[in-house]
Amino acid sequence: MHDPSLQRLLTRAAASPHIRDLRQLWSHNPNRHRQFIYETDALYLDLSKNWVDADVIEQLQRLADSCRLKEAIDKLFNGEVVNSTEQSAAGHTTLRDPNHPNYHRNLKAMCDLADRIERGDIKTAFGKPVKQWVNVGIGGSYLGPRLVVEALTELQSESRIPVHFTASVDDSLINQLFNTIDIEHCLFCISSKSFGTVETLMNAGAIERKLKSRSGYRPQPGQSSLMAITAHTDKARRLGIPDDMILNFDDSIGGRFSLWSAIGFPIVMAAGQTAFKQLLEGAHQMDVHYKQTPWSRNLPVMMALMSVWYRNYMQLSAYACLPYDARLRCLPQWLQQLMMESTGKMHSNRGDVIQYPTAPWVFGDHGQLSQHAFFQAFHQGLDALPLDFIGVVDDSPNQQFLLYNMLAQGAALMQGKEEDNTMAGCPGNKPSTTLLMKRMDARAIGELLAMYEHMVYTQSVIWDINCFDQPGVELGKSLARDIQDCVANDSLNQLNLDPSTKALINQVNPKTKEPKHD
Numbered sequence: 001m002h003d004p005s006l007q008r009l010l011t012r013a014a015a016s017p018h019i020r021d022l023r024q025l026w027s028h029n030p031n032r033h034r035q036f037i038y039e040t041d042a043l044y045l046d047l048s049k050n051w052v053d054a055d056v057i058e059q060l061q062r063l064a065d066s067c068r069l070k071e072a073i074d075k076l077f078n079g080e081v082v083n084s085t086e087q088s089a090a091g092h093t094t095l096r097d098p099n100h101p102n103y104h105r106n107l108k109a110m111c112d113l114a115d116r117i118e119r120g121d122i123k124t125a126f127g128k129p130v131k132q133w134v135n136v137g138i139g140g141s142y143l144g145p146r147l148v149v150e151a152l153t154e155l156q157s158e159s160r161i162p163v164h165f166t167a168s169v170d171d172s173l174i175n176q177l178f179n180t181i182d183i184e185h186c187l188f189c190i191s192s193k194s195f196g197t198v199e200t201l202m203n204a205g206a207i208e209r210k211l212k213s214r215s216g217y218r219p220q221p222g223q224s225s226l227m228a229i230t231a232h233t234d235k236a237r238r239l240g241i242p243d244d245m246i247l248n249f250d251d252s253i254g255g256r257f258s259l260w261s262a263i264g265f266p267i268v269m270a271a272g273q274t275a276f277k278q279l280l281e282g283a284h285q286m287d288v289h290y291k292q293t294p295w296s297r298n299l300p301v302m303m304a305l306m307s308v309w310y311r312n313y314m315q316l317s318a319y320a321c322l323p324y325d326a327r328l329r330c331l332p333q334w335l336q337q338l339m340m341e342s343t344g345k346m347h348s349n350r351g352d353v354i355q356y357p358t359a360p361w362v363f364g365d366h367g368q369l370s371q372h373a374f375f376q377a378f379h380q381g382l383d384a385l386p387l388d389f390i391g392v393v394d395d396s397p398n399q400q401f402l403l404y405n406m407l408a409q410g411a412a413l414m415q416g417k418e419e420d421n422t423m424a425g426c427p428g429n430k431p432s433t434t435l436l437m438k439r440m441d442a443r444a445i446g447e448l449l450a451m452y453e454h455m456v457y458t459q460s461v462i463w464d465i466n467c468f469d470q471p472g473v474e475l476g477k478s479l480a481r482d483i484q485d486c487v488a489n490d491s492l493n494q495l496n497l498d499p500s501t502k503a504l505i506n507q508v509n510p511k512t513k514e515p516k517h518d
């Protein structure tokens with residue numbers, strides 16, 4: 001965040017009491033509901049209930065200029081290095097650009113395989129037609145596809161192959177899966193960019209053992225119960241997965257940005273090839289919007305500027321994502337990974353420690369359910385936090401009920417209510433953003449998700465951090481490996497670990513834990 005004079009202006013603006021007073025902001029400008037609206041083909045964004053005015057928005061847009069956002073966007077789309085630690089480009093937008101060879105290569109491979117499965121050219125290793133499909137993957141190899149599958153499957157009229165997901169290695173989950181599926185008709189897809197994620201490989205191993213333990217399991221050309229999606233084909237081959245059952249994608253596609261790649265294959269299985277193409281179309285439409293629209297009308301840029309405003313100038317450290325539609329119930333989790341893994345960083349692109357906070361704590365859930373769980377704290381708790389209500393315009397009576405509930409929450413938070421009994425009163429003056437999807441279809445979902453990706457990239461440019469790596473995640477992973485090894489070799493005391501964790505390990509390790517007394 002460069003320009004110091006702008007920093008001072010914004011810091012001063014944030015300190016002035018009127019900017020945190022929605023009643024004053026509305027009385028100075030009763031046209032806020034017209035002025036702070038941003039629209040694309042599928043989205044309608046209302047920022048009028050936020051702690052900003054036109055001056056602040058103008059200064060934030062100047063901040064974007066001073067951080068050379070335009071050049072950074074060009075670098076992203078021109079395939080230049082934007083991932084400074086790994087010295088690579090970020091290729092996710094090429095997958096949705098029909099003028100780019102990656103778009104055609106990716107789609108062709110995915111559609112060819114889907115055709116072969118659907119025509120029955122590929123049978124399971126039991127010689128049975130594929131009637132069910134299981135995605136085995138975690139993080140970016142799970143959250144995006146799961147979100148889109150949940151959002152779109154009920155819209156499909158054609159009967160499609162049911163898709164299941166398994167991510168964590170919990171016994172309960174894998175057993176539940178085995179109890180739900182018909183294993184002889186099931187194609188298991190090991191989805192892992194690195195093909196090195198332990199959870200996914202452990203699940204793959206459990207599945208392989210289960211398959212092999214069943215009579216009639218005979219993998220051969222044209223017959224396989226396993227397939228893989230990865231950027232590391234060699235590793236999938238080593239697991240015995242045949243070449244024609246491996247979908248490959250490029251290493252330059254970040255895991256949490258990968259649902260547009262072959263990682264999106266569950267979407268093709270569950271919602272169909274046409275829906276997947278429309279998803280890419282919607283995302284591409286957002287790419288064009290992001291590239292070509294001035295900041296004053298640019299949705300992802302405005303969303304990012306608002307988040308920087310709240311995080312760095314208002315010092316608010318949390319952010320809630322509240323979709324009022326069950327079809328978007330996985331959005332908060334997907335966004336949590338996208339925002340926190342991408343922007344939870346403390347080093348600038350040059351490697352020095354930055355002096356300002358970045359990623360907020362992202363949480364959320366289906367809005368209606370959250371209303372009956374944690375909204376009380378929004379209304380009467382002393383803290384404020386930026387929150388996004390996301391609704392889908394839909395004429396059916398139940399969806400209308402949901403929408404009015406959502407709009408009522410935004411109004412109640414802003415207006416509050418005085419009561420004779422002061423304990424029952426709500427102070428109001430709580431900011432919120434409303435984002436409407438004008439319809440629920442694959443194009444609209446594509447636009448929505450690409451909008452959030454560009455919001456995150458914009459944040460990272462302003463914060464001068466790399467949003468495409470995740471070195472922190474590695475620490476916990478490697479310590480878990482060390483613990484497992486030391487427990488296996490009875491050498492825990494050699495591990496450089498605090499006494500609390502060592503004692504806890506001894507509580508759970510079957511070799512050392514206290515025997516149970518009845």
Ligand SMILES: O=P(O)(O)OC[C@H]1O[C@](O)(CO)[C@@H](O)[C@@H]1O
Pocket residue numbers: 138139140141191192193194195196197200255256341470473
């Ligand atoms: O697709 P992979 O390589 O199995 O990785 C899964 C996830 O693990 C992470 O590396 C860390 O959680 C994510 O970035 C990634 O989406």
